[in-house]
Amino acid sequence: xxxxxxxxxxxxxxxLFLGALGIFRMPDLYNRMQAGTKATTLGSILFLxxxxxxxxxxxxxxRVLILIIFIIxxxxxxxxxxxxxxxxxxxxxxxxxVKDDLKKDSQKGDRK
Amino acid sequence: MLLITIFGFAxxxxxxxxxxxxxxxxxxxxGFSIVDTGIHLVILSxxxxxxxxxxxxxxxxxxxxxxxRAIDPIPSALVLxxxxxxxxxxxxxxVYAFKMYEKKGSLQIKDFKELKW
Amino acid sequence: MSAxxxxxxxxxxxxxxxxxxxxxxxxxxxxxxxVALDAMTIITISVIGFIGFLTKRVxxxxxxxxxxxxxxxxxxxxxxxxxxxx
Amino acid sequence: xxxxxxxxIILILFLYMIFPLISEFKILSQIPDLAKYYLEKGPDxxxxxxxxxxVIVSYRGLDTLGEVTVLFIATAGIGFLLRKKSRISLTPNxxxxxxxxxxxxxxxPIIFLYGIFIFTHGHLTPxxxxxxxxxxASGILLLMLAEIxxxxxxxxxxxxxxLSGFFYVIIGLLGIFLAAGFLDNRLLPLGDFGRLFSAGAxxxxxxxxxxxVGSELVGILTKLQR
Amino acid sequence: MTxxxxxxxGILMLSSAILALQLKDLxxxxxxxxxxxxxxxxxxxxxxxxxxxxxxxxxxxxxxTVVFLFTINRIRKLKGxxxx
Amino acid sequence: MKIWKGTLILFLLLFVLWLLLAGxxxxxxxxxxxxxxLLSLQFSSxxxxxxxxxxSFRSFYFLILYIFIFLIALIKSNxxxxxxxxxxxxxxxxxxVKVKTKLSSKLGRIMxxxxxxxxxxxxxxxxxxENYYIHWIDVTSPDxxxxxxxxxxxxxxxLEVIFG
Numbered sequence: 001x002x003x004x005x006x007x008x009x010x011x012x013x014x015x016l017f018l019g020a021l022g023i024f025r026m027p028d029l030y031n032r033m034q035a036g037t038k039a040t041t042l043g044s045i046l047f048l049x050x051x052x053x054x055x056x057x058x059x060x061x062x063r064v065l066i067l068i069i070f071i072i073x074x075x076x077x078x079x080x081x082x083x084x085x086x087x088x089x090x091x092x093x094x095x096x097x098v099k100d101d102l103k104k105d106s107q108k109g110d111r112k
Numbered sequence: 113m114l115l116i117t118i119f120g121f122a123x124x125x126x127x128x129x130x131x132x133x134x135x136x137x138x139x140x141x142x143g144f145s146i147v148d149t150g151i152h153l154v155i156l157s158x159x160x161x162x163x164x165x166x167x168x169x170x171x172x173x174x175x176x177x178x179x180x181r182a183i184d185p186i187p188s189a190l191v192l193x194x195x196x197x198x199x200x201x202x203x204x205x206x207v208y209a210f211k212m213y214e215k216k217g218s219l220q221i222k223d224f225k226e227l228k229w
Numbered sequence: 230m231s232a233x234x235x236x237x238x239x240x241x242x243x244x245x246x247x248x249x250x251x252x253x254x255x256x257x258x259x260x261x262x263x264v265a266l267d268a269m270t271i272i273t274i275s276v277i278g279f280i281g282f283l284t285k286r287v288x289x290x291x292x293x294x295x296x297x298x299x300x301x302x303x304x305x306x307x308x309x310x311x312x313x314x315x
Numbered sequence: 316x317x318x319x320x321x322x323x324i325i326l327i328l329f330l331y332m333i334f335p336l337i338s339e340f341k342i343l344s345q346i347p348d349l350a351k352y353y354l355e356k357g358p359d360x361x362x363x364x365x366x367x368x369x370v371i372v373s374y375r376g377l378d379t380l381g382e383v384t385v386l387f388i389a390t391a392g393i394g395f396l397l398r399k400k401s402r403i404s405l406t407p408n409x410x411x412x413x414x415x416x417x418x419x420x421x422x423x424p425i426i427f428l429y430g431i432f433i434f435t436h437g438h439l440t441p442x443x444x445x446x447x448x449x450x451x452a453s454g455i456l457l458l459m460l461a462e463i464x465x466x467x468x469x470x471x472x473x474x475x476x477x478l479s480g481f482f483y484v485i486i487g488l489l490g491i492f493l494a495a496g497f498l499d500n501r502l503l504p505l506g507d508f509g510r511l512f513s514a515g516a517x518x519x520x521x522x523x524x525x526x527x528v529g530s531e532l533v534g535i536l537t538k539l540q541r
Numbered sequence: 542m543t544x545x546x547x548x549x550x551g552i553l554m555l556s557s558a559i560l561a562l563q564l565k566d567l568x569x570x571x572x573x574x575x576x577x578x579x580x581x582x583x584x585x586x587x588x589x590x591x592x593x594x595x596x597x598x599x600x601x602x603x604x605x606t607v608v609f610l611f612t613i614n615r616i617r618k619l620k621g622x623x624x625x
Numbered sequence: 626m627k628i629w630k631g632t633l634i635l636f637l638l639l640f641v642l643w644l645l646l647a648g649x650x651x652x653x654x655x656x657x658x659x660x661x662x663l664l665s666l667q668f669s670s671x672x673x674x675x676x677x678x679x680x681s682f683r684s685f686y687f688l689i690l691y692i693f694i695f696l697i698a699l700i701k702s703n704x705x706x707x708x709x710x711x712x713x714x715x716x717x718x719x720x721x722v723k724v725k726t727k728l729s730s731k732l733g734r735i736m737x738x739x740x741x742x743x744x745x746x747x748x749x750x751x752x753x754x755e756n757y758y759i760h761w762i763d764v765t766s767p768d769x770x771x772x773x774x775x776x777x778x779x780x781x782x783x784l785e786v787i788f789g
Contacts, residue, residue, distance in 0.1 A: 002231040005231070006230075006232075006235050006238070009234070013237075013238035013239070013242045013245070015703055015707070016241070016245045016275060017242070017245040018706060018710050018711070020244075020245035020248035020249045021245075021248060021711075022706060023248070023265060023268055024251060024252055025710060027717075029261055029264065030750075031717060031719055032252075033264055034762050036264055036267065037267075038702045038743060039703055039706050039707070040268050041743060043275070044272070044275045047238070050238075051235075051278050054231065054235065060290055062645045063287070063645075064278075066294060066645055067293055067297065070294065071297060074297065074298070075271065075301075076749075077305075077414060078267060078304040078308070079742055079748065080412065080748075080750070081304070081414075081415050082260065082264065082304065082311075083750045084308070084412050085260070085311040085312035085314075086311065089260075089311055091258070091260055093720075093721070113588070114337070115547050115548065115551065116584055116587075117336070118337060121336075121337065123554070123577075126559060128329065132322050133322065134562060136567070138570075138609070138612075139562060139570065142562070142571070145574060146558050152581070152593070152597070153581060156585060157588055158340075160342065160343070160589065161343040162342050165589050166441070166591050167354065168288055168364060168365045168367075168440070169364040169365075170287070170288065170364060172286060173286075175359075178366070179351060179354045182354055183588075183590070184343075185353055185367045185369075185370045186350055188592055188593050189367050189370040191590070192592055192593050193371070193378065193379065195600050196528070197382060197385055199532075199600050199605055200385065206539075207392075207393050207397060209612065219616070236542055239542065239546070240545065246553070247553070253560075253572070254556075254560060259569060262569055262572050266572055266576065273583060276583060280546070280586050283542065283543070288591060291433075291440055291442060292586060292595045292598060295598055295599055296598045298426060298453070300579075302460075302603060302607075303575065305461075306610055307606075307610065309411065309460050310568070310610050310613075312409050314408050314409045314411060314460070314463065315459070315460060367592045412751065414749070414752060417731045417732065417734070417735045421732070423671065424664050424665065424668045424672075427664055428642060431660050432643065441592045442595050443592070445596060446599055453599070453603060456604075510650060511647075511656060532604065536604075536608070536611070539608060539615070540611050
């Protein structure tokens with residue numbers, strides 16, 4: 001049982017690392033945010049879950065569950081708020097991007 | 113735990129250096145809050161004992177074990193109140209900085225010459 | 230065996246903390262630094278859980294919950310500051 | 316130039332001052348007698364599982380009262396300095412997104428519940444009045460960030476602040492008459508160790524401290540935001 | 542293991558302290574000051590003081606950052622009025 | 626009627642949360658019940674968002690299915706991120722696209738936005754009425770209908786049953 005928990009924790013840590021690497025490598029803000037949000041969310045969930053089944057043995061399983069629920073709810077909301085703010089103040093997308101519907105639509109709104 | 117003491121002193125050192133050399137008032141207040149954190153680290157690390165654990169009695173720490181394993185609760189209590197006071201003092205300093213900006217339209221310390229000697 | 234794997238996982242997460250900190254240093258502008266701060270708080274929550282595991286005290290997880298709540302509000306405050314909302 | 320030399324001397328003096336603290340540092344293997352008394356007798360005498368709480372609320376309760384007073388004075392000072400409406404905010408603020416507004420409506424009761432949990436369980440788990448107060452204040456902060464048109468009702472805020480301070484002092488004074496001294500928690504029965512209604516008056520005292528700290532921090536935040 | 546955690550966190554803490562004093566942008570400096578509190582609260586936890594760690598996490602990295610931000614926001618609004 | 630339903634759901638949520646935090650000692654039950662009751666009455670105007678939840682056996686079944694699908698999507702998205710990050714050429718093709726949703730309930734919309742944020746390669750940037758603007762890391766279908774089909778549809782059909 002402890003072995004399974006430790007392996008889950010290791011996977012979580014690897015996802016955290018990949019998220020950090022994504023934040024470090026990606027070319028612009030939005031892509032960084034993509035890597036950062038998803039990988040750190042699943043990474044921390046797996047990390048804490050592995051710790052819970054490895055050591056605490058049900059004593060604080062519920063507390064880890066609450067923590068996981070909080071992370072799942074709060075993390076996307078804060079990312080969304082940040083992405084919206086960044087787009088509003090005009091952070092550029094990278095040159096490799098294909099299209100930007102939002103910019104087109106908000107300019108149309110301004111013209112009216 | 114000697115390491116944490118050294119880190120705490122290094123933080124105090126950096127904070128004092130920042131408070132003395134920075135020209136911007138907000139930066140000086142940031143230096144003050146760094147000094148605050150450093151002092152808290154030093155106080156707590158001096159109160160630590162070997163293999164110490166938190167002084168909270170539950171399933172993993174029985175009443176009888178508390179004397180031999182738990183850390184000294186007094187520095188924790190002191191630092192806890194000091195942090196809350198630190199927030200109030202920081203807020204008061206920031207309000208003063210804002211009022212100074214309202215008067216002079218600048219945050220640079222060299223524009224405030226009334227108290228120069 | 231399992232203890233070693235736990236420790237390796239902790240070291241990997243510390244490296245992740247270091248990488249996000251590099252983004253905090255390099256980050257060309259404010260939103261990038263905020264993204265780095267966001268990732269850093271979540272990795273720190275994991276490290277807090279690991280410390281609770283090392284010292285075998287369940288109560289340390291309360292700190293992690295408080296941490297998650299407050300850092301969420303801090304990030305939202307930064308975002309609203311950026312878009313001139315407060 | 317003179318200033319640089321002056322700075323250099325100050326930093327050297329500082330290093331000289333702290334050097335013995337580092338060179339003669341050793342980890343305590345024996346804790347001081349006072350701490351030993353608190354650790355040994357504290358759980359049976361006051362009935363609180365969290366010994367930091369018993370030090371803050373009861374053994375050193377007078378210090379906490381002074382600290383709450385300092386916080387009150389700082390809040391009053393901020394209110395005094397910002398009493399005039401300054402000439403700002405011509406452009407209206409940008410509204411928060413729909414997701415953030417719905418999310419704050421969903422999370423706000425949960426944050427309040429967690430804050431109340433923290434300060435009623437101050438004697439069992441880490442945390443207590445100060446942390447619970449801060450969590451409640453940050454719940455209100457989330458509301459301030461999400462709804463730009465929301466205004467604090469200052470009347471309720473003042474009433475909560477004054478009443479909680481009043482009851483805090485009243486419980487402290489009752490300790491003199493019903494138990495050994497000021498802020499002694501044994502005016503109520505100690506109860507079973509480790510359950511919610513134990514440790515005498517500590518949960519009540521800490522709840523009042525939490526309400527007072529929370530309302531004062533909300534006062535600071537709202538005054539700064541206007 | 543504890544030693545490794547302390548070393549990594551401490552070095553990050555000191556470098557973010559220097560960063561906070563060196564950055565030109567005030568808000569970036571405030572973010573760095575928040576990171577100091579964040580890492581210091583983990584060190585408090587290693588020193589076996591969860592109460593203090595909780596307070597530092599809540600106040601140091603949450604409310605202090607917000608109080609700084611509100612002040613900067615007021616200053617920004619005042620400045621905007623002067624320009625216009 | 627509607628407001629009472631929302632308040633009741635909020636009360637149950639808070640009460641369960643308290644029990645998860647504190648355990649099932651009778652004293653905790655009493656204090657938790659009183660606290661949850663007071664808070665849910667205080668926030669009953671905000672509890673409107675809970676009143677749109679359909680309570681039926683079918684929606685419960687769909688909720689379980691939804692959680693299952695959500696977890697699978699989360700794991701898939703992480704593998705996707707891992708593939709992109711580890712590739713030395715960074716195979717990305719990003720852009721912001723517009724999609725439409727049919728959901729009207731607020732809670733359903735926030736759940737949809739969160740799910741979109743956590744699934745492969747998408748991030749909600751802005752919402753305007755029925756339109757969601759989504760940053761997509763690999764734009765394969767730029768017009769509205771096909772993008773909606775690719776991103777939104779798989780969650781929407783569950784959320785539509787749960788939240789109405």
